[in-house]
Amino acid sequence: NIQWHRKYKLPPGPRGIPFFGNMFQMPPYHQGPWAQQMAQKYGEMFTLHIANTPWVFLNTPRAVSDLLEKRSAIYSSRPRFPYASTLMSGDCRVVLQPYGAQWRATRKIMHSILNAKNGGTFAPFQEVESRQLVLDVLRHPEMWWKANQRFANGVVMSVVFGKRSGVVEKSNVDKLFDTSQEFIAALQPGANLVDTFYFLDRLPKALKWWTRRGEDAFERLLNVYGAEVGDLKERMERGTCPPCFASKFLDDPESEKLGETQRLFALGSLMEAGSDTSRMTLSQIVAAAATDRRWVKEAQAALDRVCGVAARLPEFNDRGQLPYLSAVVKEGFRWRPFAEIGMFHTLINDDIYEDYHFPAGTVFTWNAWHIALNPDEYPDPLRFWPERWLDPSIQSIDPGKVEDPLAGHWSFGAGRRVCTGYHVGDSNVWIAAARLLYCFNFEQVAGKEIDTLNMNVAEHRWAPFDVKITARSEAHRRLLERCGGEAVGVTY
Ligand code: HEM
Numbered sequence: 001n002i003q004w005h006r007k008y009k010l011p012p013g014p015r016g017i018p019f020f021g022n023m024f025q026m027p028p029y030h031q032g033p034w035a036q037q038m039a040q041k042y043g044e045m046f047t048l049h050i051a052n053t054p055w056v057f058l059n060t061p062r063a064v065s066d067l068l069e070k071r072s073a074i075y076s077s078r079p080r081f082p083y084a085s086t087l088m089s090g091d092c093r094v095v096l097q098p099y100g101a102q103w104r105a106t107r108k109i110m111h112s113i114l115n116a117k118n119g120g121t122f123a124p125f126q127e128v129e130s131r132q133l134v135l136d137v138l139r140h141p142e143m144w145w146k147a148n149q150r151f152a153n154g155v156v157m158s159v160v161f162g163k164r165s166g167v168v169e170k171s172n173v174d175k176l177f178d179t180s181q182e183f184i185a186a187l188q189p190g191a192n193l194v195d196t197f198y199f200l201d202r203l204p205k206a207l208k209w210w211t212r213r214g215e216d217a218f219e220r221l222l223n224v225y226g227a228e229v230g231d232l233k234e235r236m237e238r239g240t241c242p243p244c245f246a247s248k249f250l251d252d253p254e255s256e257k258l259g260e261t262q263r264l265f266a267l268g269s270l271m272e273a274g275s276d277t278s279r280m281t282l283s284q285i286v287a288a289a290a291t292d293r294r295w296v297k298e299a300q301a302a303l304d305r306v307c308g309v310a311a312r313l314p315e316f317n318d319r320g321q322l323p324y325l326s327a328v329v330k331e332g333f334r335w336r337p338f339a340e341i342g343m344f345h346t347l348i349n350d351d352i353y354e355d356y357h358f359p360a361g362t363v364f365t366w367n368a369w370h371i372a373l374n375p376d377e378y379p380d381p382l383r384f385w386p387e388r389w390l391d392p393s394i395q396s397i398d399p400g401k402v403e404d405p406l407a408g409h410w411s412f413g414a415g416r417r418v419c420t421g422y423h424v425g426d427s428n429v430w431i432a433a434a435r436l437l438y439c440f441n442f443e444q445v446a447g448k449e450i451d452t453l454n455m456n457v458a459e460h461r462w463a464p465f466d467v468k469i470t471a472r473s474e475a476h477r478r479l480l481e482r483c484g485g486e487a488v489g490v491t492y
Helices: 002-007 032-042 061-069 082-089 101-114 116-139 141-161 170-187 198-202 211-238 245-251 260-291 293-307 316-321 323-334 368-372 422-439 474-488
Strands: 045-050 053-058 351-353 356-358 363-366 440-443 468-471
Touching (some): 032 045, 032 053, 032 368, 053 061, 061 363, 082 170, 082 198, 101 245, 116 141, 116 474, 141 170, 141 245, 141 468, 170 211, 170 260, 211 245, 245 260, 260 293, 260 323, 260 422, 260 440, 293 316, 293 323, 293 422, 316 422, 323 422, 422 440, 422 474
Antiparallel strands (some): 045 053, 351 356
């Protein structure tokens, strides 16, 4: 221990208790405000000890860029998860895989399919599902959050499996999304003690009460995805499957080398990572629209200039003429980051940075909430202010980068671990936001004002907040019925 302390030096942080460290100080959810307070107290970095693993929070873009980006080759692994990764996922869940050959090979193929050049493969799915979205909101405005969820799940189902979820056998779709929820639940702090207290993993198998549960979850997932891949192969043979991620992935000879389990988990990982993320970002934009009319008026004026008044729905082709809408999407990713304390990146070698010496195995994360709401980075940070991405006199940003999904914020992560689906995610949110804003007005409900700093947008069983949504005019209503209606009968 003394030798360790002589050799290594970590940033300061709150004092913990023996054995558990700071485990009980960090709230189990909505950790952003707490981590923000810590950053205000300790400065550019602070350290927590979760059991005996040090976690370093990076509180400025400078530190995130210096470590997670510029030194990405050694800051891109993940902590061990004996339950959520090994037992439940056969060590094949991309998002938790350690930095190594298997992760790199899977990610390389994912990237080759999900990059911007393939946007044309996915745009038809996003086009249909966003038409259905605006129609669903028109018909049942109080169920906007369900419509939003259906949109996000529907897009990711089509992007991955080339299948419209509205027409897929419902039980398997439910099972697909249930497996995702089960995985997300398993990742919550404290959900499985062995993922924090690694010594438990050394117990004899008979004493590990969680083993059966994890093995069951693993089997279930293989069956659900196996069934979906079987169906996909049949549709490919019949020539009825539109090009999608899975058809390209399974056709790629490189993917054969990954083995069957890794191939199934690659598909599963995309479904898990790609759905809730789009849904939550859209919910944030709805909240922002209801709480601040100023930017909504600008967005609607920009849309009307390009599409005419209640003349036609915005299209992807309009994007170049609608920088304001790209700025809305960027602001949607920045405004209230839902990955409030970022995502864990494990350091694989010892490293020295300025005054500090970090041991291999230290976990790093970017303090997303603090950075996004820091007035030194983003003037008037609580305001949803798309202009900040277009006007360098508000914020130092190159307005030419407004369509670059990664520029100016960390919501898609950092370095080699950055979100593989960011082009799909960004365009999902763009088309849905453009169409919703073109067609609807959003208002708060009297007596049920939205507390935008305390919205639980992760909630998928009920509305995260109340909002009144109405068509902008009778002409918009007619347009919605016509254009939305065209999506209802589409099957593939
Ligand atoms: C719409 C908004 C989205 C947001 C805000 C988002 C955000 C993120 C974040 C923060 C990470 C972790 C990055 C890190 O560790 O540094 C991540 C990882 C990932 N995302 Fe996304 N994501 C979105 C959409 C999508 C979509 C649509 C897909 C797939 C079609 C996707 C696939 C993935 C995958 C596979 C990973 C794991 C990458 C790895 O560990 O190597 N994401 N995403």
